[in-house]
Amino acid sequence: MDKKCYFIDLDGTMYWGTKVIDGAIKWINYLLDNHIDFYFLTNNSSRTQEQACQHMQKMGFTGIKPHHFYTSAMAAAEKIARDYPSKKDAYYIGEEGLKQALISNGFTINPEKADFLFIGLDRQATYQDYSYAVRLVKDGCKLVGTNNDRLLLSEKGVNIGNGSVVAMFEYATSSEAIKIGKPHNAIIEGALRYAKVAKENAVIVGDNLETDILCGNQAGIETIFVTTGVHNMEDCYKLDIKPTYIVANLKGLID
Ligand SMILES: [Mg+2]
Structure with missing residues (x-):
C-alpha cells in the first residue's frame, strides 16, 4: 500500500489561538521523524504560507516548512485560474x-x-x-x-x-x-493536486465535524476526528456526521 498523507486542520487541532494543543507537537515530530507526508489544510485565508509557518514556529513547532501549508486562499485562486x-x-x-x-x-x-x-x-x-x-x-x-x-x-x-x-x-x-473552503470540495481537490496525492492515500484530520470531517466524507477520503476543538463525540450523533476514526488526543496516533 502507498504511504498515507495527512491533511491536518490548524485551529482546534494543532492550537487554540496561540496556545498549542497537547500532543500536537509530539505528533508532528513523529510524522517528520518517520518521513510521513503531511500538509496543514486550513480555511484561514489571511496568512501566507510563510506567515502560517512562522506563526507555528513561534509556538514551538520545529522542522515544518512553508510548503507544508495549503490554504483556502491558495485553493480559491488556483480553482478560478484553472476554471476560467x-x-x-x-x-x-x-x-x-x-x-x-x-x-x-x-x-x-x-x-x-x-x-x-x-x-x-x-x-x-x-x-x-x-x-x-x-x-x-x-x-x-x-x-x-x-x-x-x-x-x-x-x-x-x-x-x-x-x-x-x-x-x-x-x-x-x-x-x-x-x-472553496472545507467542507466544499474545491479545497481538498486543490490540496490533493498540490501534494500530488491520490485520495485513496489521503487522510483528513480535524476537530470540526461540519467542515473537516464532512469534507472527507463528501470526497470519499478517510478522516480522523480529534475531540480537542469545537465538537465532541456526542456531536457525531447530533449532527449525524461520522468520522472514520476518533481520537481524544493526537498522541493516540503515534505507534
Ligand atoms: Mg479546526
Whole structure:
C-alpha cells in the first residue's frame, strides 16, 4: 500500500489561538521523524504560507516548512485560474495570504475592472470597502468565498467568521458565491493536486465535524476526528456526521 498523507486542520487541532494543543507537537515530530507526508489544510485565508509557518514556529513547532501549508486562499485562486483561464482581473477583500495567492496564480489586482471578487477574512475592512466591492458584483463581477465559516474562535470568544461576510455579499447582491473552503470540495481537490496525492492515500484530520470531517466524507477520503476543538463525540450523533476514526488526543496516533 502507498504511504498515507495527512491533511491536518490548524485551529482546534494543532492550537487554540496561540496556545498549542497537547500532543500536537509530539505528533508532528513523529510524522517528520518517520518521513510521513503531511500538509496543514486550513480555511484561514489571511496568512501566507510563510506567515502560517512562522506563526507555528513561534509556538514551538520545529522542522515544518512553508510548503507544508495549503490554504483556502491558495485553493480559491488556483480553482478560478484553472476554471476560467482567460479571466485574469481580480479584486479582493482579504489580507496578505489572499493577495499573494492571487498574484501567484497569475491574477492582476484590478479594482476598476475585476472579473472576480474574492472574499477572505479582512480584519481591517470597512463599510466603504464592502460597499465598493458590492458595486463590482452588481456590475457583473463573480463572487468567490474562500470559506464559509460562520464564526471565528479567539481568546476573547467568537468573532464574525468570513462565511458571514460572504453571506452578507450574497444577500446584498442576490447572487451565490463560488465556495472553496472545507467542507466544499474545491479545497481538498486543490490540496490533493498540490501534494500530488491520490485520495485513496489521503487522510483528513480535524476537530470540526461540519467542515473537516464532512469534507472527507463528501470526497470519499478517510478522516480522523480529534475531540480537542469545537465538537465532541456526542456531536457525531447530533449532527449525524461520522468520522472514520476518533481520537481524544493526537498522541493516540503515534505507534
Ligand atoms: Mg479546526
